[in-house]
Amino acid sequence: MSMTITEKILAQHAGLDEVVPGQLITAKLDLVLANDVTGPVAIQEFAKFGTENVFDPKKVALVPDHFAPNKDILSAEQCKVMRDFARKQQIEHYFEVGRMGIEHCLLPEQGLTLPGDLIIGADSHTCTYGAVGAFATGVGSTDLAAGLATGEAWFRVPESMKFIFQGTNFQKWVGGKDLILYLIGKLGVDGARYRAMEFTGDGIAALSMDNRFTMCNMAIEAGAKNGIIAPDDKTFAYLEGRARRSYPLYYSDADAKYLEVQEINVADIPLQVSFPHSPENAKSVQEAGGIKIDQVVIGSCTNGRLEDLRIAADVLRGKKVHPEIRLLVFPGTQTILREAMREGIIDTLIEAGAAVSTPTCGPCLGGHMGILAKGERAVSTTNRNFVGRMGHVESEIYLANPAVAAASAIKGQITHPEEVS
């Protein structure tokens, strides 16, 4: 029977020859992930199971990234719950501040998310790992607790939607962030609800891994269960020297069934800006031009990778951040930060007037390190611009790629990168 890549991974992990959309299955997990917000709740629920130990301490990753480095005493207590659990359970992939990163940048970088894997994480952006050809999806803390205890989870096999990005003639500065914002703008925030989003075509083949992570990261913003890109030579090159185990390869059959197939020519996609208060409010940067802002955030699990910082530095090199703007830069991991230092990226950003932080999710969810006051506006490379997401309920977030964010920091208003180059 013909199946999609998502169906093949689910079938294999459920011990079945085939699965069909709508089928409820129980599947084995290759990796189970939690952070300092969802982990403590999961650990509390885990204690209710009749088991002392996690199913496999090598298949659990715990990353204190949301309110870490601890922003207050309550956060410190939460991180301690997770740290103590990690030590007691001898969790192999626990990452302490100073050696950590934002979970969805860190785990692929560490070679822990591989093609063909089935991964659940108590964080909605767990779908990021689809970029290496894994089935990865976000769950809540109770699902995570059950995963920790049993190494299994139940799933409803999703219908798949195929998005074929045609051509490689990208407009200048357009990247994965623009492709996905454009698509969410077309579909709406529930356009792929309960479904698998499969990204394919020449346009995807031309994208770097960093750009592919950005795209799969935001599949959840269209309501999808997972985003996925079949492994290719770029995937293999990325995994070379990183992958800690061998991995199977799955590809959608040519006659696999899709609920919907959409073709999009990448040449038609201009630089995107999603207006408040929903990622689906995507418009071209021209339509956003001139909107005055107060803060710019470059970083997060969406756009905090090396290539993102490199693009920001290219725009900001030799320029200055507008006197009325705060530019905050959050590298995704310690390794990214270090590479960015070696390349001179960090120096360029600081020279321009940016504040550069240790990796943290802080500002993306209004946790710490960049909260907006009443009436303030930010351009951010993060993934959500919901009401109150980055601070005051009457603040506004405009989502964009790192080039647009950097250009906007220079001008003090939403700006096309061409205007500052």
Added chain:
Amino acid sequence: MGKAWKFGHDIDTDVILPARYLNKSTPEHLAAHCMEDAGTNFAQDVQLGDIMVGGKNFGCGSSREHAPIAIKACGIKVVIAESFARIFYRNALNIGLPIMECPEAVAGISLGDEIVVDLATGTIENQTTNTKFQARTFPPFMQDLIRAGGLIPYVEGRKKNA
């Protein structure tokens, strides 16, 4: 019987429980801040047994289970929506927060209406307007999950019967 609290489409988990309160996860703490950014006095005025009504894609966004925990801890008996975002849907079932999908009921309920819900049969009765609705039924597996009282008792029960 409970009073209806009605909200719009795409109510996200940041609105249900803002991230700034996620540094503590006791149900009482979460309940005190539930729907704080929705521009109502919901957390102060909600009564035990009230119902929450939302449009499409209720609970989209973050995977934070703190959102359904907060709704449940507020005393809300059931959430009725046109549709639910998938992680919220799972989380609600897993923690034993009853949810119902029923676009007709959502259209037929206004803020403050008096509603009677029968979770076993899926019927929703608006006593203010004297109208009745039937919610979609859950697949058998999810009914088992609901009957067991959530994921943990369900998994434990399966282990015992294995």
